[in-house]
Amino acid sequence: MPVLDLRDVEICFPGLDRPALAVPGLALAEGEHAVLTGPSGAGKTTFLNLLSGLERTARGRVAWDGVDLGALSESGRDRWRAAHVGLVMQDFHLFPGLSALENVLLPQRLRRFRLPVALESEAARLLGRVGILRTEQDVATLSRGQMQRVAVARALLARPGIIVADEPTASLDEASGAAVAELLTGLAREAGATLIVASHDPLFTRPASRGFARLLRLEAGSLAED
Ligand SMILES: Nc1ncnc2c1ncn2[C@@H]1O[C@H](COP(=O)(O)OP(=O)(O)OP(=O)(O)O)[C@@H](O)[C@H]1O
Numbered sequence: 001m002p003v004l005d006l007r008d009v010e011i012c013f014p015g016l017d018r019p020a021l022a023v024p025g026l027a028l029a030e031g032e033h034a035v036l037t038g039p040s041g042a043g044k045t046t047f048l049n050l051l052s053g054l055e056r057t058a059r060g061r062v063a064w065d066g067v068d069l070g071a072l073s074e075s076g077r078d079r080w081r082a083a084h085v086g087l088v089m090q091d092f093h094l095f096p097g098l099s100a101l102e103n104v105l106l107p108q109r110l111r112r113f114r115l116p117v118a119l120e121s122e123a124a125r126l127l128g129r130v131g132i133l134r135t136e137q138d139v140a141t142l143s144r145g146q147m148q149r150v151a152v153a154r155a156l157l158a159r160p161g162i163i164v165a166d167e168p169t170a171s172l173d174e175a176s177g178a179a180v181a182e183l184l185t186g187l188a189r190e191a192g193a194t195l196i197v198a199s200h201d202p203l204f205t206r207p208a209s210r211g212f213a214r215l216l217r218l219e220a221g222s223l224a225e226d
Pocket residue numbers: 013014015016020038039040041042043044045046047
């Protein structure tokens with residue numbers, strides 16, 4: 001059974017003479033990886049926002065494991081996202097003044113009255129896994145590649161079944177980008193998570209590095225598959 005079932009979705013924004021997104025259907029199986037490409041303005045971020053419940057569709061249906069996101073209230077979608085989705089955004093969304101470890105833990109601290117000790121050790125383990133060994137370092141003093149790796153560790157802490165990443169290697173140098181791409185796909189595979197990455201980076205799109213990931217292409221809001 002497909003874990004993602006998307007049907008007849010259409011998203012329109014005021015001032016646009018065509019839908020920003022018009023997708024008749026897409027199914028992704030549990031643990032499947034997909035790479036989303038397309039020119040600037042094609043609707044990639046809108047699509048990722050829709051899949052992660054940040055954007056709602058007036059037409060059509062987006063369901064993950066039978067949960068219809070459109071039927072949830074905004075706070076219901078927030079709770080669903082916190083429980084199921086690990087998000088890696090383009091601009092990291094880290095909090096300067098807090099350490100790498102505290103940044104990884106922050107979303108879980110906000111969700112719980114008391115943080116389980118096991119989560120702290122898991123956060124430190126994940127940071128080690130992404131190569132951040134000085135976990136007490138203020139994120140404001142990290143390099144961009146290190147910040148992105150902290151964002152990846154944070155996205156994975158709650159063991160999400162779905163990982164959504166928007167241009168995770170943009171603005172990183174080649175070596176840092178390669179490390180982030182490898183970590184993201186490797187850690188998603190280890191966790192059996194479904195991974196959707198919007199990227200133009202050959203690190204994700206090249207057949208050799210893509211492995212078994214599906215290649216989805218958005219063009220002016222329409223989705224095609226290579
Ligand atoms: N809130 C909004 N209001 C009006 N138009 C919007 C809104 N959000 C997105 N758009 C428009 O919808 C289209 C798709 O935008 P989107 O950000 O999804 O594209 P993208 O493929 O992610 O682009 P990029 O690669 O440049 O980030 C664009 O024309 C954009 O200007």
